[in-house]
Amino acid sequence: MAGLLRFDGKVALITGAGGGLGREYALLLAARGAKVVVNDLGGDMHGGGKSPAADAVVEAIKKTGGTAVANYNSVEEGDKVVKTAIDNFGRLDILINNAGILRDRSFAKMSDQDWDLVYRVHLKGSFQVTRAAFPHMRRQGYGRIVMTSSPSGLYGNFGQANYSSAKNGIVGLSNTVSKEGAKYDVLCNTIAPQAWSRMTKDIYPPEIEELMKVSDVAPLVAFLSHDSCSDNGCVFETAGGWSAKVRLQQAEGAVLQRPFTVEDVRDNWAKICDMSNPHYPTAATETTMRIMPDLKKAAGMADEGSEDTNGGTGKTMEPVKTVFTNRDAIMYALGVGCGVTRTDLSDLKYLYEGHPDFSVLPSFAVIPPMNGVMGKVLSGGIGNLKEYNLAQALHGEQYVELKRPFPTEGTLYSEGRVVDLADKKSGALVVVNAETRTESGELICINQFSIFIVGAGGFGGKREAPNLKPTLPAPNRAPDASRQHKTLPSQAAIYRLSGDLNPLHIDPEFAALGGFKEPILHGLCSYGIATRHILREYCGDDVSRVRAIKARFSKPVLPGQTIQTDMWKEGSRVHFQCKAVETGNVCLSGGYIDLNNSSGPAAGSVGGPTDSLRSTAVFKMLGSQINADTVKKVGAIFQWNITKDGKVAAKWTTDLKNAPGAVYPGPPKGESPGCTLTVSDNDFEAMISGALNAQKAFFDGRLKIAGNVMLSQKLSALFPSNQAKL
Numbered sequence: 001m002a003g004l005l006r007f008d009g010k011v012a013l014i015t016g017a018g019g020g021l022g023r024e025y026a027l028l029l030a031a032r033g034a035k036v037v038v039n040d041l042g043g044d045m046h047g048g049g050k051s052p053a054a055d056a057v058v059e060a061i062k063k064t065g066g067t068a069v070a071n072y073n074s075v076e077e078g079d080k081v082v083k084t085a086i087d088n089f090g091r092l093d094i095l096i097n098n099a100g101i102l103r104d105r106s107f108a109k110m111s112d113q114d115w116d117l118v119y120r121v122h123l124k125g126s127f128q129v130t131r132a133a134f135p136h137m138r139r140q141g142y143g144r145i146v147m148t149s150s151p152s153g154l155y156g157n158f159g160q161a162n163y164s165s166a167k168n169g170i171v172g173l174s175n176t177v178s179k180e181g182a183k184y185d186v187l188c189n190t191i192a193p194q195a196w197s198r199m200t201k202d203i204y205p206p207e208i209e210e211l212m213k214v215s216d217v218a219p220l221v222a223f224l225s226h227d228s229c230s231d232n233g234c235v236f237e238t239a240g241g242w243s244a245k246v247r248l249q250q251a252e253g254a255v256l257q258r259p260f261t262v263e264d265v266r267d268n269w270a271k272i273c274d275m276s277n278p279h280y281p282t283a284a285t286e287t288t289m290r291i292m293p294d295l296k297k298a299a300g301m302a303d304e305g306s307e308d309t310n311g312g313t314g315k316t317m318e319p320v321k322t323v324f325t326n327r328d329a330i331m332y333a334l335g336v337g338c339g340v341t342r343t344d345l346s347d348l349k350y351l352y353e354g355h356p357d358f359s360v361l362p363s364f365a366v367i368p369p370m371n372g373v374m375g376k377v378l379s380g381g382i383g384n385l386k387e388y389n390l391a392q393a394l395h396g397e398q399y400v401e402l403k404r405p406f407p408t409e410g411t412l413y414s415e416g417r418v419v420d421l422a423d424k425k426s427g428a429l430v431v432v433n434a435e436t437r438t439e440s441g442e443l444i445c446i447n448q449f450s451i452f453i454v455g456a457g458g459f460g461g462k463r464e465a466p467n468l469k470p471t472l473p474a475p476n477r478a479p480d481a482s483r484q485h486k487t488l489p490s491q492a493a494i495y496r497l498s499g500d501l502n503p504l505h506i507d508p509e510f511a512a513l514g515g516f517k518e519p520i521l522h523g524l525c526s527y528g529i530a531t532r533h534i535l536r537e538y539c540g541d542d543v544s545r546v547r548a549i550k551a552r553f554s555k556p557v558l559p560g561q562t563i564q565t566d567m568w569k570e571g572s573r574v575h576f577q578c579k580a581v582e583t584g585n586v587c588l589s590g591g592y593i594d595l596n597n598s599s600g601p602a603a604g605s606v607g608g609p610t611d612s613l614r615s616t617a618v619f620k621m622l623g624s625q626i627n628a629d630t631v632k633k634v635g636a637i638f639q640w641n642i643t644k645d646g647k648v649a650a651k652w653t654t655d656l657k658n659a660p661g662a663v664y665p666g667p668p669k670g671e672s673p674g675c676t677l678t679v680s681d682n683d684f685e686a687m688i689s690g691a692l693n694a695q696k697a698f699f700d701g702r703l704k705i706a707g708n709v710m711l712s713q714k715l716s717a718l719f720p721s722n723q724a725k726l
Helices: 020-031 053-063 075-089 112-140 151-155 161-184 218-224 262-267 284-298 326-335 362-379 491-498 508-513 523-538 614-623 628-634 681-689 694-699 709-718
Strands: 011-014 035-039 067-071 094-096 143-148 186-193 235-239 242-246 320-324 393-402 410-423 427-438 443-454 481-486 546-553 562-570 573-580 586-595 636-644 647-656 662-665 675-680 703-707
Touching: 011 020, 011 075, 020 035, 020 053, 020 067, 020 094, 020 218, 035 053, 035 075, 053 067, 067 075, 075 112, 094 112, 112 143, 112 161, 112 186, 143 161, 143 218, 151 161, 151 186, 151 235, 161 186, 161 508, 186 218, 218 235, 320 362, 326 362, 326 491, 326 523, 362 393, 362 410, 362 427, 362 443, 362 523, 362 546, 393 523, 410 443, 481 523, 491 523, 523 546, 523 562, 523 573, 523 586, 614 636, 614 647, 614 662, 614 681, 628 647, 628 709, 636 681, 636 709, 675 681, 675 709, 681 694, 694 703, 703 709
Parallel strands: 011 035, 011 094, 035 067, 094 143, 143 186, 186 235, 636 675
Antiparallel strands: 235 242, 320 410, 393 443, 393 546, 410 427, 427 443, 481 562, 546 586, 562 573, 573 586, 636 647, 647 662, 675 703
């Protein structure tokens, strides 16, 4: 066997260490070389009174050559208790939550005070001290925590509803702390001891004192506190030198076929309670994953591809319904950085439902299937993957293909299908296609999600994913264009309101579990920002130009950092790459956006030839009147939305900014308009001819102007003097 277990250089904090079990822990750890903080308020076992109990233990330790200091704070002041360790020794390696009191009463006679006092010392006290200690342990990459429950907490006991509830709550607290601390080698276990002490002397007969000494518990606690112990999230009962691990046992159970009744439960009761072939779950997800196939089968949702030869791919999930309004589209636009200022109203079309060209950003297409479809895929079991940790599922790549501009509101149905499952040894690559359709069945878009599940490899599947849409390297030359967007410190908090509620992007504690110093920005948020940049640079903010978007999520971005999108235009494809300016780290790689060759109708509008519109002849005439003087006087770009029967029937641009000027159909090419005017075909002709006063049309709502309204006054330079009505 190995040598003596020592604690040299370690600092231990023990609560309630003025007597009983806590005193024994303190003396043993100090004798093995630990520096000890002896915490004890000095009260009696009912929580009243004070005494110098901690001083006596410190003195005993010092007499044997050990190092110890006392702390007299209540465990409800956890930060002060831990501060004593940090102030005196500069670190904290071991925490033993031992403090406790009793307020035994029969349940019918238990007062609020009896309940609250026991809860505050046992459960809340353990929480307060552990919460204060945890950041120090996490930062140093080491810690051992021992919680104290009780057989009463595990099994209940007459007259101890308060005590058993608090002690059982400690088990739940310990289970969670163990999961959150494991990554940092901060391990947490629970003991449920039985020993003769001042708290139990009225329960046990006198002869028990010799059989179950408090000193008998200390060796187990010391081992759980040692760096050689790798157990985590466990519960141990111990008494008189006997120790045993305790765990939950779960029957195989019974899955009832739907629809089922109370009588079906009765008739299956023996199977529900049969413990002859038990399971021992340690996480809620284990149970979920184990029963999910049977639940789906019982509900008539059996996976069609569960036994195919392609690793379980090919199965199609039930469609997921999404009802969204323009409010959801606006919230998404805010989430990917859209905003307006007095001098720049170009994003107004994505943020104002009353805008004449109100549109939905193309990258919004990832939202409807994101949560419903992917949630079903990951929770429903994938092919040959028997078990996997959902926390290890990483979003690797995203592809979206739009069949038409995204509608501004409506009801959609997204249907997902696993098309590839590849064994990458270090993990599993899952590729999911999702089709999103309207209620009438019209296909709106296709998404492809690439998910990498860390640690789920080695199941014997194929190595490649042939159906995965490939990323493409950027051309080997300097970017043709670059745009930057400085994200807000609250950017992730805004984006998550579109449905991706992963606490990784909002909760610092949860982010730390993933190895991040602070919450990170959603990869799909950067994806949306890149889409905006390309829309602005190459599409004149015409959403109908975007046909497909693809990118790989390479490295995270922190909210508040600046995202730079570098772009290379090659034919109808724009390659792009994004990086965080502050670090230089590439966050999106291999990206590209495929463009439609020509402008199409705006979302919700009608298309068709414009020759039948009276305004067409006017715009053709205006093109012949532009000259250098006109451009010099105006210096702005205007977009005209010509409506017919309440829908946009044509778009025209008058470029009076870039010499020699131009008038052409469609939205502006390469940059945003300074002003957008929406008017019906008939009213446009009436204003040009002088039959309709433009100012009156504006106040009557027949002429709508978005952007810099004052620029519209410069339009008089475009028309002959006898037609200068605008």
